[in-house]
Amino acid sequence: MSPIVRLDNVEHHDLRLIAGPAGGADDRVNLALVVPAEFAEVQREYPILFRQAEDGGFQAFALLGLETDENLFLDETGWRARYVPAIQARGPFSIGLRDTGDDEPDSMVMVDTGHPRISRDDGEPLFLSHGGNAPVLERVLQALRTLHAGIAASDAMFAAFHAAGLLAPVNIEIQLDDGARHALTGFFSVSQEACARLDAATLADLNRxxxxxxxxxxxxxxxxxxxLIDMKTRRHAS
Structure with missing residues (x-):
């Protein structure tokens, strides 16, 4: 039986969420999916890059490290950043959809009860003793709402960027002080030069x-x- 089930405040009244990575691999990634609603926060901490999927669509990512499975913002105490992308902040929770026969399916909060950060003994309780959501669950729900609403917004944003000719491929080559080289290929970004050439009508449409x-x-x-390069250099040195 799958450990991923619908979160229920009766059945799961005593569930707790352990803070930090808890030895799991979920946060040890060098790319985190982000959605437009997060860009204002994400751009203060991480480079934002785009990747194109096999179906031709694009997704936005926060770059967390220069190597696969490397998160330079993560240490043994957890995240060392002012903002954690919603895809990571949600932890072992996700949105499930239930078909009700209507045009719009019902959304449900799902929890992976087998995840190492879920416990009945350690961590912060998900629910208050007298009923209602505890603060830790409210933070998770906010991350889930951000992601759920962000998918459609991402599609519209990329369609607008493409129509305006703003998407451009980028290849990033980095050499550290110790001579180590890192190449990031297959990414796209917004072209600053293309932005500067936008006509007034397109600028107005994008702004609106x-x-x-x-x-x-x-x-x-x-x-x-x-x-990111400075963080990588310090980690190499240590």
Whole structure:
């Protein structure tokens, strides 16, 4: 039987969430999916890059490390960042959809009861003793709402970026002080040069839809690459 079940405040009244990575691999990734609603926060911490899927669609990611399964923002105490992407902040929780026969299926909060961060003895309780959601569960629910609403917004954003000619491939090559080299290929970003060439009508359309600010968030986020290199250099040295 799958350990992923619908979260129930009666059946799971005593469940707790352990803070931090808890020895799991979920947070030990160098890319974290992000959605447009997060860009304002993400661009203060991480470079934002795009990848194209086999179906031709695009997804946005926060770059967390220079190697596969490397999260430079993670140590034995947990995340060392002011903002944790919602896909990671949700922890062992997800959104499930139940077909009700209507046009819109019902959404449900699912929990992986077999996850190492779920416990009945340690961590913060998900529910208050007198009923209702505890603060830790409210934070999880906010992350889930961000992700659930963000998928459709991502599609619309990328369609607007493509129509405006803003998407451009980027290849990143980095050499550390000790001579180690790292190459990041297959990514896309927003072209600053293409933004500068936009005509007034396209600028107005992007601004009206809110996508112009998102484009500039992506451009500004590239400054975090220097921070990532410094973090990698310090980790090598230690």
């Amino acid at each position: 839809s809110g996508f112009l600010a998102l484009a500039f968030y992506v451009i500004h986020s590239t400054a975090n690459m220097r921070r």
